[in-house]
Structures are given as C-alpha cells and as structure tokens.
Amino acid sequence: MLFWKKKPETIIQCPRCEWQPDGEKHWACGCGYSWNTFETKGKCPSCKKQWADTRCPGCGQMSPHKDWYKTPEEIEAVEKSANTVLRAKKKSLESRLIDYGIKNYRVSHLEYLDYSKAKLHSPYDAGCRMIILYAISYLAHKLEDRPAVCNWLQSENLWDKVSPSEKEFLSDPSPSEETRQNLSWYIETAITLAWCLTKVSSLPRLDIEGDDKTMDEFQENVPALGEPLAFFLSTLEYRSLDEIYEENLLNEMAATYFRDLLFNGKKDETKINRIISYERHKVLNWLNTQYVDESLIVTGELWDDVDTST
Structure with a gap:
C-alpha cells in the first residue's frame, strides 16, 4: 500500500498588510504585459522575466515574491505574536473599506x-468650530442674515475662531455661486463634529446623501443660531477616541483611493460621495492636534491651514 504525503496548504498574502490576491491582473511587466503574477510565481508569461519582488495592491509596498506564500500555521503564528488590539482595529477599518467597495487597500x-499618544483639540474648541460651520452652511443659503449672525458670533466670543476665508465670505457683497455651493457642504462637517461630541448618535454612510433623521437629531441637540452658547460649549464631551480615529483613517484611505484613481485611470468601484468623505477627512484632521502645535490658541487660521494630504 502506498501512502502519499499530503501537500501542505498554501495561502498567498502580502507579508506586510495581509492582502490576498483577488484573481485580477494587478501587475504589469516592463515589457508591457499585464497578468496575475501568482499564476506564474512571478514570471512574466510574455518575456519570461522572473520578478524577485512583488508590489502589493493593498498597501503599495514591495516584498520578496517568495515571502507571499504561507502555511496556515505560519499565519496563525504571526497573528498570535502581534498586538491583538491593533489587529482588531486593522480588521475593523479594512472591513469598512471593503463594505464601501474599496477592496484592495490595507494597513501595512x-x-x-x-x-x-494622539490628542484632540478640546471639546470646547470643537464645539466652537461646529457652531461656526453650522452658521456658515446656513448663510450660504441665506445671505441676508449674515449681519445678524456675525453680531451673534461676536457677542458669543467666537469671532476669533472664524477663519479668514470665512470672514471674507461674510463680508463679500456678492459671493459667487460656486463659493456658496462649496460652503453649503459645511453642514456635513458640522454634523461630523456633532457626532464626535455625542450630539449625533451615528454618522450616515458615505454613500447616502441627505439623511433627514440625522439632521433632525443635530438640530434637536445643538443650539439654534442666535441662542446663548456658553453653557452648551462648556459641557461638551467626546465619544470614544477609537471611533473618532477610525473614522478619520477611513476617510483618509478613501481620499487615497480617489487620488489613485486619477493616476491609474481605473473606474470608481464605490458609491461614496467624495465631497462628504472629503469634508469629514478635513474636519477630523483639524481635530487631531498632531497636524498643528497643540500649544497654539485655536483660532480661525488653523481651519484654513488644515492638511488634507494623504
């Protein structure tokens, strides 16, 4: 009787970020031929060049081709040796990206x-920015109310936190339609901060626009324009920082995805509203003090200088 030794199971995944091949032709040789490199173990079927390293579509990093092939036991050993908390965060973030249709982006x-070690601006400063964004989005539709709202912001000691570009809009006799349209999206940024400050229970999906329920909750829990703000601003608190940072990274990676589309000419496989994602990315980057000197007083200039690069 012959006994055949069972061939060990092989799992192919990126050594850095654990992305696994999806069967698509993500790789191109110098000769111009495109193919799934794992069908030939890294050898171009056209010119026969043997590629020693392989670029990962998920994280963009190069790794030796041979290191992509793992046994289940090797993968299990890596998972057990890694930080379980960070691995859980990785899986949560990446599952949300996949749910939106961003299938090939991973954390390496x-x-x-x-x-x-990350820090946010104070809840008070976040609340001030939320109110200003709310006011600006409203005034984009109601130009005639600008003098009254400006007086209110000054009386509530928020004027120094209005950015130079916002002040320019508030004083412009005839702002362009494009300017007004761009500023009307500030309501999305205001709602994002309201979510951070627990005044909105959940953020609408990035592929859903015009969620009336969320807007009603926002208006119910945030003072109306013209109302006193001192008590409201002094009692604000943040929700879980893990939730806030994950939301920021989600939109940061979405921004990377859309940027890459411009360079590779591929079709957008999501239904994400890019403007909403951008507005969330911008305001959450503003909130994160790693992008500024946290000892600075939070004035309006910081809003105009937010870094939205990825």
Missing part, C-alpha cells in the same frame, strides 16, 4: 493604528 503597519 499596525503602529499606524496606535492612537494612544
């Missing part, structure tokens, strides 16, 4: 998900 460095 777990340290990227370590928020333990």
